[in-house]
Amino acid sequence: MLEIKNLKVSYNELNILKGIDLSLNKGESLAVIGETGAGKTTLSLSIMGLIEGHCTGEILFQGENLLSLPEDELRLLRGRRIAMVFQDVEAALHPLYTIRQQIIEAILVHGEKDRDFAAEHTRQLLARVGLDERRGDSYPHQLSGGEKQKALICIALANDPDVLILDEPTAALDALTKAEIINLLRKEAKERITLVITHDIDAAAKLAERIAVMYAGRILEMGPTEELLEQPMHPYTRGLLRSYPNMTTTKDLQGIPGRMSHRVEGCPFHTRCTQKIAVCGHDVPELQKKNSRYLACHRGGIIPLLEVKNISSNIDKVEILHSVDINLYEGETLALVGESGSGKTTLAKTIMGLFTAKQGEIFLEEKPVIQRKKEFFERVQMVFQNPGESISHRMNVYQAVKEPLDIHGSRASESEKQEKVKKVLDEVELTGDDEYLKKYPHHLSGGEAQRVAIARALVLDPKLIIADEPTSALDASIQAKILRLFLDLQEERGLALLLITHDIALARKVSDRMAVMLQGTIVEEGPTSEIVNNPLHPYTKCLIEVAPTMSREISEPLETNSREEDHETETDFQKGSSDSQQNCPFIRRCPHPLPRCFQDKPELKTCSVHRVACFRHTVHWPT
């Protein structure tokens, strides 16, 4: 049982660890992840008692405080009860001794007298880690990186320790070797307390049941591995996951803006955080337990920015939206996909207040939106489908970008406004010279006009941008640039994006979550990678089937079911909304409908990480 209580470590007055609390029981494993310089290695070295800095707090190993033990006693523990696989395989092995000699040394140091026993044990160890018997007589420089890593593991395991600390056990290894080492370590870690120190999220996930995210000497978030990776709660954790290349997520890589500093008042992450508030600057958030998770954030983790609850909307007595529910978190992209006419734009306009909702509620930052005042528009902005038309043809670039500032009646002087306009134009990668500012919309290319439209939306510093088919009028290369721009803005400002598109291939690259819309209802919702790789709703499957690929294969168009049915639903639709609510909106095109689908409308139900509205995937199937 290893328990760390309020551990603080400082080197030369600089605090590296600022109060770490951890507790690990036998058989448990914990991975500490974070950027370089977060204090991960310092944590491992201070458990080993190898730290040169000044330590306070307690490290309790089976009831004994390691920090107060004298060096002699500590030496008895080190390598025998608590062992470590050191970072940097090149430097950790002695170049003048053979591997076998170094392993035997580890055994003999702890009082073993019988050399033959030690040699035999070494042989067993080498076999256990899968290292050839003969390689034992090699010098470190004769071994490959993977073999050296295995040798180091042998040394650590030599005395069958209770606590195994692995510091970057897989860094600098190729993928196959890494997989081999991970397999080995996972076997060896059973029945021990394992602490994995790594920046490699994959290794952490595979080696540990729990993950702690460390930043500037503090733990920001801790929780069960799967849960934490699926749904990070701290913005820093999300940033780490977003910047980690892997085969699960499909979104383009994004980094975390800024640099880590150990000399920050308040929340250590607040200088880089996009959702900071005043309190983050001077108070340190406590690590608090929330269900199975621990989280240190004044805002309770990534905040839900926009919540649309049960919204229905009519246009001329035809119901376009049927109780739509969506959530959008800070700094997140939610792609709303679906064919034209499915109500995507209506939803966007309803959120913006251009249409009034018949029922339902909208919450912005957990406060209900009743009347849209200027404060609302300062937080939420929209980029329209056709950039050229959304800018008045009587306004030049400068006037167009300045318009929101004028409306908000900011007391800023004209020159301040001009500065702001130029800054925001620079942000969207347009020149702010006077000649350009005097151009009219019809002088601009499609891509430029869209950038101007985005600049207009950005000039008020919103937290959420609703982008309605922002690139449908642009060619692919310009589209790529515009989307890159959105992602960069998201990274820098924590901008949340509600991306409305019919292009699922595009949504796949830029969104964190995806909601599929059909005839005014959300039929499936979930993490983008899940929706794309494992669609549940037949409509989503169709959309993915026809999504752009680089091959000559074509997919068959969906045929509608029986003609009679077709006719019936057609008239239902014309009659209005009430009747078409009586069956599944996809019934006409569904390849394998159930009898129930003709009578009832499926509701959105949770199914693994998705939410799906399909009777075939309803968990509680009534008999």
Next chain:
Amino acid sequence: MHINYWQETKNDFFGKLGLILITLIVVLAILAPLLTSYQPQAYTDTAFSPPSWQHLLGTNDVGQDIWTRLLYGARTSLIVGCGAAVLSILISVLAGCTAALFGGLYDRLMMRLVDAMIVIPPVIVVILVAAYLRPNTLLMIVLIAVFLWPGGARVIRAQTLSLKERMHVAAARTFGAGWLHLLVHHIIPDLGPVIVATMIRDARRAIFMEAGLSFLGISDPSVISWGKMMQHALRFSYLNVWKWWLLPPGFALSLLICAFTFLGFSLEKILNPRLRKGVSHAGD
């Protein structure tokens, strides 16, 4: 993209004719004191004189110079025409645009008011009112404007209804713009040509109404006006002086109204794309 209305008007024959005529009359009215040696109110000793070098268009019953009175009368016509046009377009824009923007009950009430106003024969009401008030120029402008605005308001409301569905108006609303901002920055700039056309039509009608009311003798007697000149002349028709006295103001009035009509006609052609062939754009 932007049609150069000025260039278009200049290129059109009727437009050019109308502009030249209006400019001519405006110049004559402004330069009136330089073009005559008489005061419009001054009596000379010769009454009923036919045109001569001394009196270019002759004199009237009390010996006032008709040419001089014609020049000063143009001022009244132009001031009343332009004043009433400006005032009525202001009311039209305000009423039409707000009705279209707000919609609902306000819109319905406003449009029924417009309907009611259009049904009332303006001349009869103005005669009744004027008979009591004996209006001076300013009051005349107000009176005429009150009866001119409903027609314009209808046109402008219709146009605004279509303009407010434009994407850039929706975009401005998503910035949180209020109705005044929408009106000033988005609707009115696009209404420009319609406003000009309506104003020209209003000016024409105002000039005609002013002349008519003066002819009926119900305006302020001290105001010199072409209508009043004709009314006076008619009283002396038995003296066979009408051709020297009645024709000049009648002709001048027709010319001014024709000028406005020509200008309005050519503007209509420019504004309605189906009536024109080649179009000049801004910057051409």
